[in-house]
Amino acid sequence: IVSQVSNLTKKLSQVYKRKINVHTNENVLIGKINKESFNQLITIFLDNAYKYSQSEIDLFLISKNKYIEIKIKDYGPGIPEEDIDKIFTRFYRIDKARSRQSGGSGLGLSIAKELASKNQIDIQVNSKLGIGSEFILKVRKV
DSSP states (O other): OHHHHHHHHHHHHHHHTSOEEEEESOSOOOBOOOHHHHHHHHHHHHHHHHHTOSSOEEEEEEEOSSEEEEEEEOOSSOOOGGGGGGTTSTTOOSSHHHHHHHTOOSOHHHHHHHHHHHTTOEEEEEEETTTEEEEEEEEEBO
């Protein structure tokens, strides 16, 4: 997972013209993933971080006991607490005008949830208004 995430973030960093910092103490992390859907899943979260923040994006890879934690953190406006449970719903948008400006269709996070579910990846969301959001993916180890 480390090399796969590193390669993907290098490519996206060039596309976005913004730095994506990958933080890890591990050289190798092996998780139960389908490479194509995993890349699409990570891309969706990085794309959202890019759209909704102007600063660098941080991605953390952390080895836990039974899983690998992938934390994607942005420093954007954050998500209101009452909207966190709704953001994975198809076509749901927190701020209708802002979403139109950023080009979103309201499908990315619902697709991400579907991909995660098919790969037995759990998703958690932490967000604070005015500080940013972090999406935590828990990938089962091999």
